Amino acid sequence: MTRTHRLGIDRIACDGRGLCAELLPELIALDEWGYPILHDTAVSEALLTHARRAVAACPVLALRLERATRD
Ligand code: SF4
Numbered sequence: 001m002t003r004t005h006r007l008g009i010d011r012i013a014c015d016g017r018g019l020c021a022e023l024l025p026e027l028i029a030l031d032e033w034g035y036p037i038l039h040d041t042a043v044s045e046a047l048l049t050h051a052r053r054a055v056a057a058c059p060v061l062a063l064r065l066e067r068a069t070r071d
Contacts (some may be wrong), residue, residue, distance in 0.1 A: 003019055005068065006042055006066050006067075006068045007041050008065075009036055009062055012060075013060050014036065014062035014063075015059075015060055016034040016036070017059060018034050019032070020036055020058055020063050021036055023057055024054040026047055027028065030048040042068075
């Protein structure tokens with residue numbers, strides 16, 4: 001069993017400022033309107049610190065990082 005983390009976006013709360021894509025371009029891109037698109041929801045250990053920083057920087061708390069358990 002492996003613990004991993006997953007990114008999620010509250011699309012109703014997100015106002016599309018795009019800060020998360022600047023801080024975590026490895027996992028987040030912006031669509032043509034400036035709203036985030038996740039390349040992958042699974043966050044590797046190598047990107048965990050950057051992902052936490054992006055979550056903390058979201059001005060409307062729309063980006064979240066959840067623990068997930070994989071068998
Ligand atoms: S930083 Fe937050 S509000 Fe801005 S685009 Fe990302 S999820 Fe949306």
